[in-house]
Amino acid sequence: MKSSTQFRIGLSVLALLHLAVLVPGFFAPYDPAEQDRSLSFAPPTAIHFKAHDGSWRLRPFIYSVTATNDGDYAEQSGPEYPLRFFVRAAPFRLFGIIPCATHLIGVDAQAKFLLIGADRYGRDQFSRLLYGGQISLFAGLLAAALSLSLGAILGIVAGFYGKWIDDGLMRLAELFLALPWLYLLFAVRAFLPLTVSTTTTFFLVVIIIGLVGWVRPARLVRGIVLSAKERKYVLAARGFGASNLYLLRRHIVPETYSVLLTQATLLVPQFILAEVTLSFLGLGIAEPVPSWGNMLSSLQQYHVLVSYWWMFLPGLALAVVFLGYFSVADALEKHVQSASS
Amino acid sequence: MRDLSWFWRLTVPLCLSVQAIAAPPPQPIQRGEQVLLTDNDPGKYGGRIVLALRTEPESLNPLTALDQPSRDVLGRMMADLIHINAVSQQTQPALAESWKASKDGLHYTLKLRRGLRFSDGHPMSADDVLFTFQALLDEKVNSSQRDLLIIGGKPIAVRKIDDFTVAFDLPRPYAAAERLFDGMQILPRHLLENSYRQGTLPQTWTLTTPASQIAGMGPFRLKEYVPGQKLVLERNPYYWKADRRHQRLPYLDELVFIFVPSEDAQVLRFAGGETDMITRLSADNFKALQKDAASRGFQLFDLGPGLDYNFLFFNLNSTVPKDAADVARHQEWFRNPLFRQAVSAAIDRAAIVRLVFHGRGTPLWSSTTPANKLWLDSALPQPPRSVEHAKQLLHDAGFSWSAEGALLDRSGAAVEFSILTSASNAQRSQMSTLIQDDLKQLGMKVQAVPMEFKSVLDRVFQTHDYDAAILALGGGDVDPNSQINVWMSNGSSHVWELGESKPATAWEEQIDSLMNQQLTTLDFKRRKQLYDRVQEIAAQQLPIVCLASPNVLVGARQSIANLEPAILDHYTLWNAEQLYIK
Numbered sequence: 065m066k067s068s069t070q071f072r073i074g075l076s077v078l079a080l081l082h083l084a085v086l087v088p089g090f091f092a093p094y095d096p097a098e099q100d101r102s103l104s105f106a107p108p109t110a111i112h113f114k115a116h117d118g119s120w121r122l123r124p125f126i127y128s129v130t131a132t133n134d135g136d137y138a139e140q141s142g143p144e145y146p147l148r149f150f151v152r153a154a155p156f157r158l159f160g161i162i163p164c165a166t167h168l169i170g171v172d173a174q175a176k177f178l179l180i181g182a183d184r185y186g187r188d189q190f191s192r193l194l195y196g197g198q199i200s201l202f203a204g205l206l207a208a209a210l211s212l213s214l215g216a217i218l219g220i221v222a223g224f225y226g227k228w229i230d231d232g233l234m235r236l237a238e239l240f241l242a243l244p245w246l247y248l249l250f251a252v253r254a255f256l257p258l259t260v261s262t263t264t265t266f267f268l269v270v271i272i273i274g275l276v277g278w279v280r281p282a283r284l285v286r287g288i289v290l291s292a293k294e295r296k297y298v299l300a301a302r303g304f305g306a307s308n309l310y311l312l313r314r315h316i317v318p319e320t321y322s323v324l325l326t327q328a329t330l331l332v333p334q335f336i337l338a339e340v341t342l343s344f345l346g347l348g349i350a351e352p353v354p355s356w357g358n359m360l361s362s363l364q365q366y367h368v369l370v371s372y373w374w375m376f377l378p379g380l381a382l383a384v385v386f387l388g389y390f391s392v393a394d395a396l397e398k399h400v401q402s403a404s405s
Numbered sequence: 406m407r408d409l410s411w412f413w414r415l416t417v418p419l420c421l422s423v424q425a426i427a428a429p430p431p432q433p434i435q436r437g438e439q440v441l442l443t444d445n446d447p448g449k450y451g452g453r454i455v456l457a458l459r460t461e462p463e464s465l466n467p468l469t470a471l472d473q474p475s476r477d478v479l480g481r482m483m484a485d486l487i488h489i490n491a492v493s494q495q496t497q498p499a500l501a502e503s504w505k506a507s508k509d510g511l512h513y514t515l516k517l518r519r520g521l522r523f524s525d526g527h528p529m530s531a532d533d534v535l536f537t538f539q540a541l542l543d544e545k546v547n548s549s550q551r552d553l554l555i556i557g558g559k560p561i562a563v564r565k566i567d568d569f570t571v572a573f574d575l576p577r578p579y580a581a582a583e584r585l586f587d588g589m590q591i592l593p594r595h596l597l598e599n600s601y602r603q604g605t606l607p608q609t610w611t612l613t614t615p616a617s618q619i620a621g622m623g624p625f626r627l628k629e630y631v632p633g634q635k636l637v638l639e640r641n642p643y644y645w646k647a648d649r650r651h652q653r654l655p656y657l658d659e660l661v662f663i664f665v666p667s668e669d670a671q672v673l674r675f676a677g678g679e680t681d682m683i684t685r686l687s688a689d690n691f692k693a694l695q696k697d698a699a700s701r702g703f704q705l706f707d708l709g710p711g712l713d714y715n716f717l718f719f720n721l722n723s724t725v726p727k728d729a730a731d732v733a734r735h736q737e738w739f740r741n742p743l744f745r746q747a748v749s750a751a752i753d754r755a756a757i758v759r760l761v762f763h764g765r766g767t768p769l770w771s772s773t774t775p776a777n778k779l780w781l782d783s784a785l786p787q788p789p790r791s792v793e794h795a796k797q798l799l800h801d802a803g804f805s806w807s808a809e810g811a812l813l814d815r816s817g818a819a820v821e822f823s824i825l826t827s828a829s830n831a832q833r834s835q836m837s838t839l840i841q842d843d844l845k846q847l848g849m850k851v852q853a854v855p856m857e858f859k860s861v862l863d864r865v866f867q868t869h870d871y872d873a874a875i876l877a878l879g880g881g882d883v884d885p886n887s888q889i890n891v892w893m894s895n896g897s898s899h900v901w902e903l904g905e906s907k908p909a910t911a912w913e914e915q916i917d918s919l920m921n922q923q924l925t926t927l928d929f930k931r932r933k934q935l936y937d938r939v940q941e942i943a944a945q946q947l948p949i950v951c952l953a954s955p956n957v958l959v960g961a962r963q964s965i966a967n968l969e970p971a972i973l974d975h976y977t978l979w980n981a982e983q984l985y986i987k
Contacts, residue, residue: 099842101756135692135763184760185838250860258731258871259823259852343828343855351838351853365831366669367693 071399074391081385085197089156092191093170093177097352098154100176100186103129106137108181108374116141123147128175145175181374183362187352193378196354199262201385203269203355204336208328210274211335215281216324222282223289224312234286237279245276249345262353269342269349273335281327285320292319322397329393333386356382428658429642438520439502440647445967447648448985453659454965456682456978457671461664462636465619465627466610467590468540468548474662480974481638481660481981482524483590484622484645486515486534487583491971491979494779494883496583500529500591500622500645501571510578510927515586517569522643523593524626525617531565536594536601538563546606553585578925580932581884588881593620612636624655624982636662646982656985660978675960676701682965684976686958687832688762694960703962706970710767710776711957713879715833716949717752717824717840719745721901722869723909729870735822738814739873743802745947750788750795751843757953761835765958769951771940772891776954776972777883782937785944792846799847812848821850822872825864828855833875836952840875865900875952876900881974885923885936891949892920892939901948912946 084091111124125144129137151170158164171177179190222233249272260268292298298315306314339357342348349355359378362368368375431450434440462475467483470476488499498504501515521529541548542560554561559576566572575582596618600609610619616627622645625638638660646654663680665671672690675683678701686694691705698705719739725732738744754768770787773780788794803815812820826837837853844851856864864871878898881887890896894908894917908914916939923935943949957972967983970976978984 097842099839101753101760104760184835185842250857253856253860258729258825259821259854345828345857350855351834352841364669365689366672367687367689370693370696 071395078388088194092194094188094191095154096192096195103186106182145171180377192354200356204332206270207273207335208331211277214278219282219285223286325393329389428639431653439518445983447650448656452986455661457665481625482621482623487586489587491973513573523620524641525620537592655982682961688765691958705960708957715877715952718949747795747798749950765956774954823852825874827858
């Protein structure tokens with residue numbers, strides 16, 4: 065594939081996803097915390113065009129489902145509930161401010177439209193996926209941005225200035241790698257008040273993950289800077305009297321772009337999952353607020369693996385996001401390389 | 406090509422002989438040996454059962470071992486004088502063939518079986534019993550069971566009458582005293598007396614102790630321990646039970662415990678045929694395994710309600726940390742019994758059973774589960790969930806609601822608190838998510854706070870820095886005496902208010918006196934009346950809001966015969982000596 069097409073596809077997928085999670089209330093048919101205890105682990109709702117009597121409908125519709133005795137669900141032959149667009153349902157706030165109650169898609173309240181099934185509490189997974197993405201994607205991005213910028217700055221400084229600065233920074237990096245984070249986080253949790261609001265938790269997650277993650281990019285960047293500053297053209301530029309700042313800006317920092325980009329694409333997914341570990345320590349996003357981390361953590365159980373395949377669909381969403389990131393980064397890297405050559 | 410058949414002819418039998426299990430054959434029954442004849446179906450010798458433990462046992466010392474894996478293993482290696490039958494929940498003769506209590510309930514005379522041997526072949530006599538109780542009662546040994554032998558502040562006295570008769574003198578009458586002997590495992594004096602004299606008894610019998618230096622009266626004895634991998638027990642050739650064909654038990658050559666840390670991994674091993682039994686299954690995994698149980702050759706047992714009970718409780722401690730001003734403020738609500746009653750009335754216990762346990766559980770309104778047939782107070786009301794009733798109770802207690810429906814206390818502050826759960830226990834976390842939603846309907850804003858289990862225990866038992874928490878307790882026994890630590894105001898599991906020197910409320914004082922009374926009452930009917938009263942007060946005052954009890958779920962290969970799973974510990978191995986491979 066040409067890199068420009070790849071770039072465009074990747075970017076539009078990402079843009080669409082981020083837009084969807086930016087205004088989850090509009091795209092999500094239900095409130096993410098709303099429990100429907102009669103629909104525990106209900107599978108995705110089948111969308112029909114053909115009615116039970118064999119006749120066809122122009123407008124897609126669904127049937128309501130009820131639990132059978134053995135814990136499975138069966139469609140009722142009863143009334144048809146057509147899918148409606150721009151319906152008024154559970155109120156939410158657009159961008160967190162504007163009160164709104166219009167949803168992109170929905171059905172009458174007697175039935176439930178579960179695009180990718182329900183979880184244990186009968187909550188709509190699709191709505192949770194969108195609301196959860198709001199937290200996870202942005203936490204992942206912010207944390208990656210934090211750790212990359214920290215890593216890049218410290219790596220460049222260490223690599224370029226060398227000597228005791230390099231020694232000091234790299235020993236600090238080793239200290240960070242050697243720290244027993246688990247116990248440190250226990251201590252952090254003990255210091256915090258018992259209940260922590262979701263906003264606080266969000267920034268906590270970003271800061272903790274970001275701070276833990278800067279070492280790897282810093283070491284990589286340092287390596288590149290070390291080799292770059294000995295290149296002949298850099299030495300030549302220096303011989304012509306170029307200042308340090310000029311050398312960094314013109315010759316050295318651009319060398320690190322590709323590494324930073326690949327690091328970003330690796331770190332974002334890693335960081336989204338890291339939130340699960342924090343949840344385990346009581347530092348993550350707590351129920352009933354959804355996050356991709358806590359949605360995915362339920363997949364690590366044998367019974368979910370063998371019984372409820374639709375619980376894996378959020379994982380698929382994650383895969384799409386990462387593919388998007390990878391293709392964009394890949395295309396960007398090719399672009400940077402071709403520009404520099 | 407050269408003919409290599411000579412090679413196979415030599416090596417194949419060699420490999421096979423390594424595979425075969427080398428266990429000591431059962432010793433013929435000696436003349437005058439008072440073996441206990443069991444009434445199980447006579448089986449055949451041979452084979453092994455493999456099962457998984459969550460962690461490695463911490464110790465093989467029955468005096469100091471506290472963790473479940475150690476107790477699971479030791480339960481097969483050791484035996485007691487009088488044993489509680491896991492199925493009937495009644496006492497039955499074990500190493501003591503009979504016993505007699507004096508009329509006043511102060512003196513017990515136990516007759517030991519004659520001609521029995523420890524698993525190393527050394528004869529057992531009254532001296533071993535005396536030695537065992539001496540060690541159990543010794544403060545320096547610091548045995549976990551010592552508390553049970555101290556009645557009213559005074560220790561039980563043990564006397565030897567002859568080589569096979571032992572007398573126990575109680576400082577005061579003690580209800581169901583013969584149940585005390587269950588789990589008091591008889592130790593070999595000849596192996597342990599030296600270390601007892603030297604004061605190193607608590608540190609002896611670790612996992613690395615050579616098998617030849619450990620002996621017990623149980624059906625199996627230690628064969629080998631491979632760190633990080635497995636612990637193997639082999640047949641005790643001198644075991645004191647035989648079937649009705651006078652074949653000495655146990656039938657199995659070996660019992661192999663492997664170490665598998667997570668329940669999911671244990672389920673995979675069991676489904677894959679690597680282990681032969683699985684206990685403590687969650688309802689989720691039970692359901693998942695059910696699908697292909699028949700095709701994979703194992704059967705699953707739902708034994709109905711167990712003795713474990715999950716409960717929600719509020720922090721009523723008078724000592725909360727100074728920096729936890731919120732907790733102190735919230736305690737004004739928690740201390741109001743109407744508030745606790747409202748919370749209890751709003752909780753959808755049926756949903757907990759359905760969603761958390763897939764219906765394999767029982768909603769609870771009392772800590773005595775339906776499994777405890779002897780002590781269940783069937784007159785106790787089981788009010789169905791009612792949000793209206795809960796709101797009425799809150800209204801009576803002076804709470805009101807804001808225009809948005811948020812619950813406000815008398816001073817106009819919104820009712821917000823948190824529920825602490827262990828992050829590693831999925832079921833209790835799930836309960837908190839349901840309760841959170843239930844209480845939202847009362848206008849309470851509840852935050853579920855999952856934490857690592859040790860931090861939860863630390864907050865509940867040490868710092869008292871929490872609002873409410875969900876925990877589970879379970880009696881190892883059906884008798885109310887096993888719950889005495891929960892109900893007595895100075896008990897170590899009096900979770901809602903710890904370390905009280907005297908009862909904080911009139912009703913706690915009443916419970917204390919009822920529990921003390923039942924402790925020294927010998928008549929069952931009268932005792933039951935007293936304990937029923939305790940349960941009634943508890944149901945009214947709700948220091949713990951009982952939620953649900955999970956059914957005991959276990960699985961085993963179909964090839965295991967004489968299997969009789971029960972709801973008392975150990976669910977499947979309690980009659981390990983009778984199990985055989987078909």
